Amino acid sequence: MDPRSEVLLRQADLFQGSLLLAGLPADDLLGKLPAAHGWSWHAGDHAALDARFAGRSHFGVEAPAQAFDAAVVFLPKSRDLANYLLNTLASRLAGRELYLVGEKRGGIEGAAKQLHAFGKPRKLDSARHCQLWQVTVEHAPQAKSLQSLAEHFELALADGPLQIVSLPGVFSHGRLDRGSALLLENLDQLPTGHVLDFGCGAGVLGAAIKRRYPQNRITLLDVDAFAVASSRLTLAANGLDGEVISGDGIDAAPRELDVIISNPPFHTGVHTNYQASENLLRKSADHLKKGGEMRLVANSFLRYQPLIEEALGNCRIRDEGQGFRIYQATRG
Template identity: 40%
Template sequence: MTARKATNRDEAGGRNALAALERNSSLLTGRTGLLGLLIPELPALPPGDEPLVITEHAGVAAGLERRGGCRVLFGYQAPETDQGSLDTLVIFVPKARDTLNLYLSLARYLLSAQGQVVLVGEKREGIAGAARQLLGLAPDAQKVDSARHCQVWTARLPGASERFDLSQWLQWHEVACAGTQIAVAGLPGIFSDGRLDEGTARLLESLAEIPVGGPVLDFACGAGVIGAWLQARSPGQGPVDGVDVQAQAVFCARQTYDRNNANGTIVASDGLPEDLGLYQAVVTNPPFHSGVRTDTSMTEAFLEQVRRHLQPGGELRLVANRFLPYRGLIEASIGPCKVLSEDRRYTVYQAFREKPARGRDRSRVR
């Protein structure tokens, strides 16, 4: 549900923010950290220790680890040894206001007593609103530069009185569909936090009417709604594995599974890991937005990969906004595709990987 690749807009905005930061490299003093980086690139930093880079994006984390020259933390559960370990922490403005609140709380935990935060971001990504949030916590915050459609702010934050604990940011809500109810975990920045989105509801309704066989994989699993719901509805369903690119989603999915006594392995990955096994069914509500802009690149890449993770005769069940051009892509990758349900906004597709010629099931598309 929540997986999201770094898009062209993310890359352009990320490079603009890095360029604005490099214009003000004199601010990056002592032990430095970067929080919320959306692209696997580092700014030109003054000589010194390798920076700590904290990112919610599994692809960015993997790219930085391959690149080297920094210490990478995927997600926001910083170890105790990092408390007060930084003199400067750069925060790249996130899209969600609640996420910035989380960032600022983590910054207070990571910064030394005399450390400073550097806030940088594009105007179109909400730097003005983010600066107001910063001023609410640190009234002496100052804007030090405005360049490349970005602003750069600095501030000293009040110190943290206790260890930063991501679980304290968890919120729980109930989700019900087709007579089955589960508890779902939420964190700032996660997709559809606090509610069941319409697309996933349409997918669950189709799964209630036409169940899938196991083993099952939920791609872009988000907070683990589909896997936990499937197992709550049919206790004999068996484990449902999940994949998501976002650290908050992986954390929440594991919490959701624990709360609902669901089974399955939740994996952080930018796309389908090559070492995944074979599944009888892959279900997904893939994302298609970068901000307000339509971007189907992640789903297109997924459809190119998913066939090799389906057992012969295995099923793909996908829900998407009806205007998105997925039917042809599904048929090109897997085989004949059927529309199971459709309304004004959403379409649920079903396709089966063909079986070997011997004993071939010609009724695989019902």
């Protein structure tokens, strides 16, 4: 059981009514709170919850339409996303209870100050290195549309400016990260055919490739619903066509690919997690055609080269700089 869920269950009497759990972990919490429903934007967590508690987990970037008498926000890593979630839920809870739970290392004490906009928050519990806060919503805000919170920025590329649309919670929100910047400089001579942008984030790489290689088919994949929505907005902002899908890891990707391009993730919330990236490397041969190519960027300290060589039989460092390396390998 996730420690944040354990803290909630210490106050279980408060959560017996109609309750929305926003950003809940994929544990047994819904089993302990039979009147509760979940809202998840992580494709893997949603799939696990839906398999165990069918019909009780909602997936997407918008809160479910159904009514609820109280809501709990599991504090996300992104402050911008926390603002969006709290605003969205508080707008529907006038006179009722909004809760915030999170880990101390995740900044729960600072985040709890955001509750002052709605009423007088109080700390209900502190245990398992987590805290639980409550506020009665006395000042229900006007709900802000998600698109009004998008960050728009422009990349000056050799073939012209590229428009990027980034939503709250998306990796490197509102700016270009150094790893993707290096990979953008290493997109020449890509094979023709079906290209996968794995862990697409705001769609920077996928959009750049589709514009540079318009004859290629592009699929963008991310585990996060906010990233999927961002990528669709980025493609639309540049008048580009592409398939954007949500899924948990490389197992959700198409087969018979000609190229896999990636700035793979290695964080889940505030925790380091290399599982998605290492699965990508180990299973890359299952998704690439013979002669297909994988090209990715990673922090220099990560030992990805042996994993790529084991999967594809070869790997070379194509470029490096500012603490990152570009790896390139071809399936034999």
